[in-house]
Structures are given as C-alpha cells and as structure tokens.
Amino acid sequence: MEETLDKLTRDGKQTGFKVIAREMPKRRDVNLRILDWNEVYEEFPNDSLRAQGARCMDCGIPFCHNGCPLGNIIPEWNDLVFHNRWKDALDMLFKTNNFPEFTGRVCPAPCEEACTLNINDKPVTIKLIEQNIIDHAFAEGWIKPEPPAVRTGKKVAVVGSGPAGLACAAQLNKAGHHVTVFERADRVGGLLMYGIPNFKLEKHVVDRRVKLMAEEGITFTVNANVGESPRVEDLRRDFDAIVLCGGATYARDLNVPGRELKGVYAAMTYLPLQNKINMGDRIPDEEFIDAKGKNVIILGGGDTGADCLGTAQRQGAKSIKQFELLPRPPETRTPEDVAAGKLQPWPYWPMIFRTSSAHEEAAAQYGGDVRDFSINTKRFSGDNGAVSKLHGIRLEWAKDAGGRYQMKEIAGTEFTLDCDLCLLALGFLHPEHPGPIDQLGLKKDPRGNVSVDENYMSSIPGVFAAGDMRRGQSLIVWAISEGRSAAFGVDQFLMGRSELPYLKLF
Numbered sequence: 001m002e003e004t005l006d007k008l009t010r011d012g013k014q015t016g017f018k019v020i021a022r023e024m025p026k027r028r029d030v031n032l033r034i035l036d037w038n039e040v041y042e043e044f045p046n047d048s049l050r051a052q053g054a055r056c057m058d059c060g061i062p063f064c065h066n067g068c069p070l071g072n073i074i075p076e077w078n079d080l081v082f083h084n085r086w087k088d089a090l091d092m093l094f095k096t097n098n099f100p101e102f103t104g105r106v107c108p109a110p111c112e113e114a115c116t117l118n119i120n121d122k123p124v125t126i127k128l129i130e131q132n133i134i135d136h137a138f139a140e141g142w143i144k145p146e147p148p149a150v151r152t153g154k155k156v157a158v159v160g161s162g163p164a165g166l167a168c169a170a171q172l173n174k175a176g177h178h179v180t181v182f183e184r185a186d187r188v189g190g191l192l193m194y195g196i197p198n199f200k201l202e203k204h205v206v207d208r209r210v211k212l213m214a215e216e217g218i219t220f221t222v223n224a225n226v227g228e229s230p231r232v233e234d235l236r237r238d239f240d241a242i243v244l245c246g247g248a249t250y251a252r253d254l255n256v257p258g259r260e261l262k263g264v265y266a267a268m269t270y271l272p273l274q275n276k277i278n279m280g281d282r283i284p285d286e287e288f289i290d291a292k293g294k295n296v297i298i299l300g301g302g303d304t305g306a307d308c309l310g311t312a313q314r315q316g317a318k319s320i321k322q323f324e325l326l327p328r329p330p331e332t333r334t335p336e337d338v339a340a341g342k343l344q345p346w347p348y349w350p351m352i353f354r355t356s357s358a359h360e361e362a363a364a365q366y367g368g369d370v371r372d373f374s375i376n377t378k379r380f381s382g383d384n385g386a387v388s389k390l391h392g393i394r395l396e397w398a399k400d401a402g403g404r405y406q407m408k409e410i411a412g413t414e415f416t417l418d419c420d421l422c423l424l425a426l427g428f429l430h431p432e433h434p435g436p437i438d439q440l441g442l443k444k445d446p447r448g449n450v451s452v453d454e455n456y457m458s459s460i461p462g463v464f465a466a467g468d469m470r471r472g473q474s475l476i477v478w479a480i481s482e483g484r485s486a487a488f489g490v491d492q493f494l495m496g497r498s499e500l501p502y503l504k505l506f
Helices: 002-010 046-054 063-067 074-082 086-094 100-106 126-139 163-174 203-215 232-238 267-278 303-315 335-339 357-366 436-440 476-495
Strands: 155-159 178-182 219-221 241-244 264-266 295-299 319-324 371-373 375-383 386-399 405-409 415-418 421-424 428-430 463-465
Touching (some): 046 074, 074 086, 074 126, 100 126, 100 203, 155 163, 155 232, 163 178, 163 476, 232 436, 295 303, 295 415, 303 357, 386 421, 463 476
Parallel strands (some): 155 241, 241 463, 295 319, 295 421, 319 371
Antiparallel strands (some): 375 386, 386 415
C-alpha cells in the first residue's frame, strides 16, 4: 500500500482509480455485535483511507457536488487526505458542513451515487473519508470552541434541536446573534438522539457536538414544548426572530382493523425507549416496549424499518419479519431498468436493493433474509386486547392507463402470521400542526408543510422554517443544508445583509 501511495504521489494521482479498488472498513463479527449497542464498523487505517482518497478522479465537472445537498467540496478534501494534509481537509470540510461526524455516519451518501466512477465502477468512499477527517480532527484535539468575536445584540429562538435546528443555530451564532434552542424532549439532538439507534450513531458523538456549541455561546433549553410552555406569544415578544425546525413528526398510520390492539406501535414510539435505556434512564416495565422472546413484524422497508430490525434482534426477538408494500427493487442500476422507468439514471439516486448492517445481522441470526416485498396488511387479531396475529395478502403492481403503478391484491395469497409485536415504520406525512404552526396561523403547502419564501421566511414576518418541517420527510444532509440556508435568511432579515454562506435549494 505504501509503495502504491508513493507512486501515485509522484504521478499526481492520475491513475488512482485504475489501480486501487473501493474498500470499506470491516463490520464487527455479527455474533458479537448483536450483543452490544456500539457502532458496527471497525477502525480504518489511515493509509487505506488515503488510498481511497486517491481513487477520486478530480473530475472537470464533479457530479458528487450535484448529489450532495450541502455542496460539499468533495474532490478537494479527497485529494488533501491522499496527500496527508488533514488540517487542510478539515478546513475544506467545514466550509459546507457543520456536522460531518453525523453525516459521515448516517447519511445515505447521495454523493456516492452521483460519483462519476459509479457509471461503470464502484464510487469513491466519500462518506467514509468525510467521517474519518472529523474523527481524526477530534482525536488530535483540533476541534475547539470558536465563539464569535462580536455580538449583534439580536436574539433568535430555534425550535427543534435536530440536524436542521442545530445547523441553523450554529450558523446564526457564528453571525454573532444570541441563539436559544428549544427542545421538547429531555435531551438535545432530536432524531439524532432518540430516532437513530446507537449501533449507527453512538450518543457521545451527539453530546460532544452539543457541548461544543454550548461553549460557543448557544443556549439549549430542554423539556420545552413550544406552544404550551413556553407559549408562542412569549417567543414573539422575547426574540427578534423564530426558526421552526421541529421536523416532520406526524407519522403515517395504518388504518386497518385491529390497529388499536396492544403490541402495535409506531416506530418512533418504540425506538426512543431503548436509546433512553442505553443512556442510563430507568423506564417502567409497563412503558418499555421489549421484543425479547416475541414474534416481531416490521411494516416498512426503509431506514427506520432497518433501525427497528437491528433494535429488535439486540433485544432478543424470537423471530422477525420485515414487510414492504412496494415490489423488491432491482439489485443494481442497469440501462434496461432506467429505460423501463424503474430507476433514475445516473447521477440521480436509484431505488436499488440495499442491505444494511441490521439486515446482515438478521440473515445470520434467523437463517436468511427476513424481508419480503409486495405485502399488504389487511388486519390484526388478538386475545385480551393484545395482538397475536397479522393477516396479510400478496400484491402485484402494474401500470394503469396513465402510466402510474397501481397495486392489486392476488387472490388466494392470503396468509396469517404469529405477531406479538408489530412496528409501523411507514414514514412521516408532515409536521405536527397543533402548536406553533396553528397558533401562528402559518400558511402551509399542499402536503401540509410550512410554506416559506426563498429566504425561508413563513407567511408571518420574522418567523422562519427549515428542514423536514418545510420540505417534508427527508435526509439528514438536507436538514443541515436547510438549516444553514435558513440562517442566511434570518441574518439578512435581522441585519439587512448577510455574509453567511447560502446555497439556494429551491
């Protein structure tokens, strides 16, 4: 490896992608990692990481920029890592991303799908390099609090401490404003803290960043359910601007007979409880949702479903099935699939079949892939008010006259499965309207999200919205990008101008 790196250094890295294959860190042994809640990946040697940076082609038109909602300057920090210039790589990373330690762990990496190498090879390990730059910086002690030299005297309330709220607060604090972040939970971090399991994002990573932000002058107030305590009118009186970053927390439900039975829960009712336990909280037995010894069925095939899967098997579920309403995606993006309209063409994000660490663990533990597709849940049944069976049917999908896919139940494919715990990971529809949105009378878009102008200001002057509350359920990288862009709008509103970076997203 060292000899290859030396040669690539001499020839200007021009052949890196030709002589070095994509490599990722190893996951810890399945049988061991399901016994704990720690992150699943082993450390990756610096020389191997530098070699991965050497694979970057430094394209004339780098489409990874197009794939990244933050506009990360990816080829530059790939090259800096290759040349062992870690501090310069860190500076380049911070130009566009406040929290690379979060995105490097839980972002699905649309930048990699847009990588030019991904046309006919495997893409550069952009996400891995990003995470290692920031982890290396923390390990070396380079990350220090940087409070602003001058304060403007303006006060801003940020409602919600997820990635959008944290990014917005960080940027506004840099501009010199006094920022208070209000979080209705008992800890700061939103979905980073309570929605994502530890095996994907250990919570000391979140706490470390929040502590740093507090040392930079940001005030965090927890157990603050804005709209009740504090009241919206109090924030309007005490702050010069308000930014709503409460997320899209109104979950999609399943309206079928038996939904009311005990044992059928929304994913975001289930997941936070285990995170609380992992952080040392005591949860009464009657409130804790435990999969131990149970037949578990997860409805929904996305990331939240995978989070439920990894959590349930660590709790000791007897069996697990994961059902998805839609058909099984193709294994890879092929010209035939793109031409048939099944997949987006490069460099767009394709809906292909992906196997997470949780799926790998479940396959090893339960003797095969626990996922099944084109399944519709018809009803639940049970005894004494508790669920014991799920009744489903298989589907076929075909295009209608308008070219849209429609589902049709396949006669004779009805089935019944034992089900002691069903977790609904069906996604989220829009933000919760009771509270600030309704109390302020904010205009909403047709999907129920807060409607804003190009500066992220709502229909009420001085009230802004960003992240999932504005755009609907989305990715962490979009949330950070939106929070940063909203901060520009707030700063401009307060000061008449802004020197904060602004990436126009819509």
